[in-house]
Amino acid sequence: MVRLAIAQHAAADSVADNLATAERLIADAAAQGAKLVCFPEVHLSPFFPKTKGGDASKWALTPDDASIARLSEAAKANGIVVVSNLYLADRDGRRYDASPVFDADGTLLGVSRMNEIAQFDGFWEKDYYAPGEGFAVYDTAAGRVGVVICFDRHFPESYRAVARAGADIVATPTCIETSEPVSLFEAEMRTLSFHNSVYSLLANRCGREEERSYAGQSLICAPDGAVLSRAGSSAQLLFADCDLDARRQMAEERGFLSARIVREGAVTKG
Structure with a gap:
């Protein structure tokens, strides 16, 4: 069994304050037995895309930013896998909604970007x-981890891609407002988990930022589509204990990922 965690929290108007929150939550999650913790979308900043055409340059972090090094150090110090999500500026100047993934020894395994x-x-x-x-x-x-960031989850081929590549767990940092259809999104996550025989983590922020309010209600779903854990609307650590061996057996028995329709795709005729 492996314990997975989501660090649901509100964001302050300061990278330093949000980083301190992240370090505390990483330590708390590890102390409670978690082997992986996933954070919400752009968790070191307010959700700046709520403003059309704004200037978010002060929130953009470069790969050598000290904040990223501190997340690596926190993963290593606590022996826990960390799935972060940041506003990342590459050296070519382009900026991404990006998730660095740190192994339990602090190694940066790679960076996933929203597509x-x-x-x-x-x-x-x-x-x-x-x-x-x-x-x-x-x-x-903590196992084989795929990352599907926020809007990408609405395209079923995203979860199918990481599941077919061998993911046991799919981490989905997100930002969902209270005005959105949260119950529909729960049904979406349950279906993605079931169709792809994976554990899924929908990690949402909470709290109010100017005129916008964020829903919380993060989820951890099982490969059979069940909701293992559901957060409320306020800050909290959410946990679920997951059996990866049983997941792999379930995936093999169901055959969703090896079906002929998946291999061959569609053919246009006429």
């Missing part, structure tokens, strides 16, 4: 993010 970028009220993300190029699965001390 499909939203552009509508409250989520003016094309004004800030460049698109990523595909999905990755990481071999971690």
Whole structure:
């Protein structure tokens, strides 16, 4: 069994304050037996894409930023896998909604980037993010972890891609407002988990930022589609104990990931 955690929290108007919160939550999650902790979307800053055409340069972190090094150090100090999500500026100047994944020894295993970028009220993300190029699965001390960031989860092929690449666990840092259909999103996550025989973590922020309010209600779902843990609307650590061997057996028995329809895809005729 492996214990997974979500660090649901509100964001302050300061990278330093949010980083201190992240370090505390990493230590608390590890102290309570978690082997992996996933954070909400852009958890070191307010959710700046709520503003159309704004300037978010002060929130952009470069790969050598001290904040990223401190997340690595926190993972190592506490022996826990950390799935973060940051506003990351690459050395070529492009900026991404990006999730660094740190193994339990602090090693940066890689960085996943959001591929499909939203552009509508409250989520003016094309004004800030460049698109990523595909999905990755990481071999971690907590199991094989895929990352599907926020808007990408609405495209079923995202979860299918990481599941077919061998993910046991899919981490989904997200930002969901209280005005959105949270119950529908729960049904979505349960279906993605069931169809792909994976454990899924939907890690949402909470709290109010200017005129916007964020829902919390993070979820951990099982490969059979059951909700193992559901958060409330305020800050909390959410846990679930997961059996990865049973998950792999379930995936083999169901055959969803090896079905002929998945291998061959669609054919246009006429």
